[in-house]
Structure formats: structure tokens, C-alpha cells
Amino acid sequence: MGWAMRLRTTFSRKHVLAILLAFSVVAAAMGRRAARSLRQTAGVVLPPLADATMYAVTKLTSRLYSPGPEAISPEEAGRLQEENEYLRRLAAYWQYQQERYQRQAQELANFQSMYGPAQDLACELIPARVVAGGSLPYDGTRELTPGGGKGVQAGSPVTTRLLSTQRAKALPPKLAVLNANFLVGRITDAGAFTARLQLLTDRDFRANVRIRRVLTGPPRMVNITEGAQPRTTVLTAEINHPIEGMAHGDGADRLVVEDVKEYHKVRPGDLVLTSPLSGSVPMEIHVGRVVEVQRAKDPARVTLKVTPHAELASLRDVYIVSPVHPPAAEP
Amino acid sequence: MRWIPFLILAYLTILLQTTLGRVLMFSAAGIGTIGPDLAALLAVFVAFYVRTWADAMLAGWALGMAVDLTAVAGVGAGTVVGPMAIAYALVAGLLFRVREAFFRERAVTQAFLAWAFCLLAHGAWVSMQALLVDGPVGWPEYGRTMLQAVGLACYSAVLMPLMHFLLMRCQRWLLAAPVGPGTRPRR
Numbered sequence: 474m475g476w477a478m479r480l481r482t483t484f485s486r487k488h489v490l491a492i493l494l495a496f497s498v499v500a501a502a503m504g505r506r507a508a509r510s511l512r513q514t515a516g517v518v519l520p521p522l523a524d525a526t527m528y529a530v531t532k533l534t535s536r537l538y539s540p541g542p543e544a545i546s547p548e549e550a551g552r553l554q555e556e557n558e559y560l561r562r563l564a565a566y567w568q569y570q571q572e573r574y575q576r577q578a579q580e581l582a583n584f585q586s587m588y589g590p591a592q593d594l595a596c597e598l599i600p601a602r603v604v605a606g607g608s609l610p611y612d613g614t615r616e617l618t619p620g621g622g623k624g625v626q627a628g629s630p631v632t633t634r635l636l637s638t639q640r641a642k643a644l645p646p647k648l649a650v651l652n653a654n655f656l657v658g659r660i661t662d663a664g665a666f667t668a669r670l671q672l673l674t675d676r677d678f679r680a681n682v683r684i685r686r687v688l689t690g691p692p693r694m695v696n697i698t699e700g701a702q703p704r705t706t707v708l709t710a711e712i713n714h715p716i717e718g719m720a721h722g723d724g725a726d727r728l729v730v731e732d733v734k735e736y737h738k739v740r741p742g743d744l745v746l747t748s749p750l751s752g753s754v755p756m757e758i759h760v761g762r763v764v765e766v767q768r769a770k771d772p773a774r775v776t777l778k779v780t781p782h783a784e785l786a787s788l789r790d791v792y793i794v795s796p797v798h799p800p801a802a803e804p
Numbered sequence: 805m806r807w808i809p810f811l812i813l814a815y816l817t818i819l820l821q822t823t824l825g826r827v828l829m830f831s832a833a834g835i836g837t838i839g840p841d842l843a844a845l846l847a848v849f850v851a852f853y854v855r856t857w858a859d860a861m862l863a864g865w866a867l868g869m870a871v872d873l874t875a876v877a878g879v880g881a882g883t884v885v886g887p888m889a890i891a892y893a894l895v896a897g898l899l900f901r902v903r904e905a906f907f908r909e910r911a912v913t914q915a916f917l918a919w920a921f922c923l924l925a926h927g928a929w930v931s932m933q934a935l936l937v938d939g940p941v942g943w944p945e946y947g948r949t950m951l952q953a954v955g956l957a958c959y960s961a962v963l964m965p966l967m968h969f970l971l972m973r974c975q976r977w978l979l980a981a982p983v984g985p986g987t988r989p990r991r
Contacts, residue, residue, distance in 0.1 A: 489862065497886035497890045498890065500885045505882050508883065530827055537827075606823065608825070608843065609841065610837040611952055726831045
């Protein structure tokens with residue numbers, strides 16, 4: 474008992490407080506590397522209970538954000554029924570065409586697999602689950618628990634998982650499944666049990682993207698250069714080349730693509746995908762849709778506001794796209 | 805101060821903040837995401853009723869460190885651990901010093917003190933992170949994060965009376981000998 478009393482006398486709460494404050498100062502001075510180690514150690518404590526709570530939260534938010542049924546008039550219902558019937562017939566026709574095309578493609582693929590060089594996407598999909606978010610609203614990150622105990626690299630992109638599980642039964646592995654997913658962010662930090670997902674709406678998220686202009690709606694006039702003479706013409710499938718750009722999160726719920734040349738005539742509704750040229754994602758993954766085109770200070774350029782396809786508020790199951798080869802550094 | 809119940813409550817608060825707290829957040833145009841800081845509200849409550857300033861600062865440090873460990877991004881490309889622990893501890897100590905000048909039982913006072921606590925702690929945190937983080941942090945980004953901090957402080961202040969009411973239910977379980985009206989020993 475004597476030693477306990479002596480210890481209590483020697484180490485009062487003021488001493489403990491002074492030690493803890495000194496530890497905080499040292500930890501802050503040591504920078505991000507020390508922060509990463511401390512967070513990885515602390516990360517083991519949170520997920521066991523957070524997983525169950527996050528399950529309840531994602532169920533709740535997915536219900537909150539799902540649009541409810543809208544009341545329609547009998548005339549509109551009749552019109553929609555006719556339209557549905559027409560679309561059903563159209564779908565049957567296109568299904569027949571698709572099957573015919575698939576047969577031809579399969580024959581060609583068989584021929585290529587026999588005589589052509591092997592083509593494969595050098596990626597591995599690691600299923601993971603969101604177990605917690607950041608504790609402060611400035612923080613656009615989520616904590617993941619990757620399944621299968623596989624190693625995850627920082628910088629790996631993360632896609633939603635729901636669509637890939639649906640498509641995997643019907644389509645060939647890897648390629649088709651990946652194309653059916655939406656990008657939700659990338660891994661910024663990976664530990665033994667958990668990984669940190671930076672959402673694509675986070676202010677520090679950066680990614681090379683390509684914009685694909687959709688050819689529906691009124692025709693759009695674009696400037697193209699043939700030889701030395703630029704000319705204005707209607708955008709067609711033949712000249713609809715993808716536009717490369719750099720996207721970053723706006724810190725709220727959108728992405729921003731700056732410095733896009735105005736003469737490309739990008740419009741709301743156009744699609745934004747990852748760029749295979751970036752190196753970190755060797756394929757096109759859907760990111761979002763352009764919802765607003767703003768004039769920049771330079772009249773020759775515009776700024777695009779992009780809404781992600783993925784519902785980030787109720788994010789739960791995701792895939793981490795882990796390249797077999799290390800990703801190239803992005804600008 | 806009963807430290808084991810307090811640490812359990814702190815853990816549960818952080819758990820709620822990192823999971824259920826996302827439901828309470830909303831996006832404000834031009835500013836970003838706004839949400840409450842439940843850990844700050846617990847620190848304010850503890851600073852209201854503990855016996856010594858050292859207890860108030862220790863509780864503030866523990867909650868600040870928990871927030872530091874679970875808040876990865878914010879200002880710049882990544883944040884360091886430590887500034888929130890220091891900020892919470894110092895502001896909790898300050899709140900302990902000035903608490904006698906206020907009627908803590910009034911909802912308006914609770915909201916005002918929670919607002920001041922969040923503004924000071926988060927203002928200090930954002931400034932320290934902007935100085936300590938790798939790479940330059942521009943004034944527009946700093947300003948926008950400070951605006952978010954003001955929004956967070958206002959939101960937290962609105963929730964403080966409710967949090968105070970709930971924590972008063974488990975005051976005896978949390979604090980060994982709380983101070984304040986209604987808790988003085990009778991003759």
C-alpha cells in the first residue's frame with residue numbers, strides 16, 4: 474500500500490496532464506508519419522462495434538435518400554403503359570440484335586484467344602466494407618475493413634460493389650464487372666486490419682478523368698481542326714473523342730473539372746469516367762455525370778460540376794481495385 | 805471524476821460520431837459539409853461539473869485525442885495527431901475557469917458556451933493543422949474550413965441543451981462528486 478501512496482503522491486493529475494500534453498506536442502511535431510502509425514493502432518479499437526452501427530446507419534440513409542413513389546394521373550398512366558409496351562418490343566428487338574452481336578463477338582474472341590496475344594486487366598478486386606467515417610465534418614474519408622486479409626496499397630481506387638455482383642454471373646470476369654462499377658474514391662492509407670477510403674467528393678481527392686459527350690438531345694456544334702484550318706461542325710460519333718481532364722472534390726457532394734476548353738461544348742448530362750492514361754486505373758470506370766457547366770474567368774474555358782453516380786451517403790460494400798503492377802504517380 | 809465510465813462514454817460518443825454522426829451532417833452550398841461535434845459537447849458538460857481544473861483538462865485531452873485519431877482529413881492532404889487534444893484540453897481548462905460566471909442550468913448559456921468551446925477548439929485546430937500539414941494551404945481553403953468550423957460550432961450549440969439533458973441523467977454515474985445547484989450536501 475505504501476508504494477501505491479508514494480506513486481500517487483509522486484504522480485498527481487497535473488503531472489499526468491503535463492506528460493499527455495507534451496506527448497501531444499511531440500506527436501504533432503512528428504507529422505503525418507507518426508499520425509498514420511497512431512491511427513492504425515487506434516483503428517483496431519473502433520471497427521468491431523462500429524460495423525454494426527454503420528450497418529444500421531447505411532440502412533437508414535439508403536431509405537432516406539431513395540426517392541418515394543409519385544402520384545400520376547390515369548391519362549399519364551395510360552400513356553406510360555403504351556410507352557412501356559413500345560419499349561418492351563424495342564427491347565426485344567435489340568436483345569435479338571445483341572445476341573447476334575454477342576455470337577459474332579464470341580467467335581471473334583475465340584479466334585483471338587487462339588491466335589492473338591493474351592489480353593487481361595492487371596487488377597485484383599478486394600471486397601471491403603465501410604465501418605466508420607471521419608469524426609469531423611471536414612473529413613471526407615471512410616474507414617474500411619478489407620476482406621480476405623489481403624494487402625491493400627495506398628492510391629488504389631475504390632468502386633461500389635453492388636453492380637459488380639449482379640453482372641458477374643452473366644459477363645466474363647474482370648473486364649465487364651469493372652466497367653459496370655462506379656468509382657467512389659481511393660485508398661489513402663492502409664493498415665493490417667483497416668484501410669482509409671478518401672471519397673471522391675473530398676477536397677483533396679484528385680484523379681485524371683475523361684469526359685464522354687452523350688450524343689442524344691439537340692445537335693451540338695463543335696470546333697475541329699483538320700490540317701491547319703479549324704471548322705465548326707455537328708458532333709457525330711466519328712469525331713466524338715473523349716476529353717481528358719483533372720477532377721477534384723468540392724468538399725461537399727460534387728466533383729469539379731476545371732480548365733475544360735469551351736469549344737468541346739460539354740453539356741449537362743455528359744458522362745465522366747476514369748482515364749486509363751492515368752496509370753492508377755487501367756480502365757474506364759464510371760465516375761459521374763456533368764450537372765452544371767460554368768464559365769471560367771478565361772472565356773475559352775469552362776468549369777464542370779459533376780455529381781457522382783454512387784450514393785456516397787449510404788456507402789457500405791465496396792471493391793478495392795488493386796493493380797497487380799504498382800500505380801504510376803498521378804500529377 | 806469516475807474515469808472508467810467516462811472513458812466508456814467517450815468511446816461510445818466517438819463511435820456515434822463516426823457512424824450515426826454522418827446522418828446528422830448536411831451539405832451547405834459554398835462551404836461544405838456541416839455536422840455537430842458530439843465529443844466537444846461531452847467535454848463542455850464535464851468542464852461544467854468536475855471538481856478540479858486538472859480533471860476538466862484531462863477529460864478534454866482524452867476526447868480531443870480520440871477526435872484526432874479518427875479525423876484523418878480536413879486541412880490540406882492529411883492531418884497530424886495532437887492539435888485537437890491540446891485544443892480541447894486548453895479550452896476545457898478555460899471553460900472550467902469561467903464557468904462560475906454563467907448560469908449553467910440555462911439552455912441558452914449551455915448553447916453559448918458550447919458554441920464558444922467549439923469555435924475556439926476548432927479554430928485553433930484548423931489553424932494548427934494549416935501550419936503543420938505537409939504542403940502549402942491556401943487562404944481560400946483555410947477560410948472555407950474556418951467557415952465550416954463556424955457552422956459546426958452553431959450546429960453543436962443547438963444540440964448542447966439536449967446533450968446536457970441526456971448527460972444529466974447519468975451525471976452520478978459519470979462524476980463522483982459533481983458541483984452545481986442541487987448537488988450541494990445537505991445539512
